[in-house]
Amino acid sequence: METTIHVEQLNKSYNEIPAVCNLNLQIKRGEVFGLLGANGAGKSTAIECILGTKTADSGRISVLGLNPKSHRKQLFERVGVQFQSTNYPDKIRVGELCEETMSLYKTFNDYHGLLEQFGLADKEKAFISELSGGQKQRLFIVVALISNPEVVFLDELTTGLDPKARRDVWRCLDKLKSDGLTILLSSHFMDEVEVLCDRIGILKRGELIFCGTIQEAINTSPYEKLEDAYLWFTDEEENEDEGL
């Protein structure tokens, strides 16, 4: 199967403090890959380097066969991004933001259908400032999908969503996945990861300490549930204590 995201020996430090160390990743077309790790483990930094919005110190990155730095414009047309925090002015209406986003691309999806799918059809005329946190989060996913992308990057996919809204988002992503979209997401929620991800990578202090399927993660650990296995992989103190 075709590799959509290829990362080789990616390194990124801030003020000489390593945030991502020697990261190697291969994500195939149509795959949903979850990047996991504690706060500060390096997930956002890795995603931003892969996208080209941050410059890696070293390493090789290609997305859809393109270098995210030197082919930024071409890649922009084919990739969707959901940002963690809002980069949008509050005094813009939902419909206006969607129109503006559409105008940036040569080809695009009908945003009305997306707003409907994500339960925001009745908010088209609302100002972004009037949306709840969960509604904003869903709107940012809609914005990421307007360009009809081949790959989407979803950083902290459902943070701030209530349980029903999370399930609605999962359902939508499942549909997009069956349409062949490649998805790289970061998440702190193991239930979500289990439902959505074909494979996961676990980062710990910038290093990829596990990469494989959920079942492989569970099998590698002494536990039977993903959340326990995840904590086993990431909780250094307990493991160190066990070794004493």
Ligand SMILES: Nc1ncnc2c1ncn2[C@@H]1O[C@H](COP(=O)(O)OP(=O)(O)OP(=O)(O)O)[C@@H](O)[C@H]1O
């Ligand atoms: N602009 C920056 N300047 C300096 N240090 C940074 C910067 N951005 C991130 N870092 C540091 O790099 C490390 C990795 O941060 P990053 O945001 O990539 O982690 P994360 O896994 O996405 O965390 P979270 O789950 O909290 O979003 C952290 O120690 C963080 O403090």
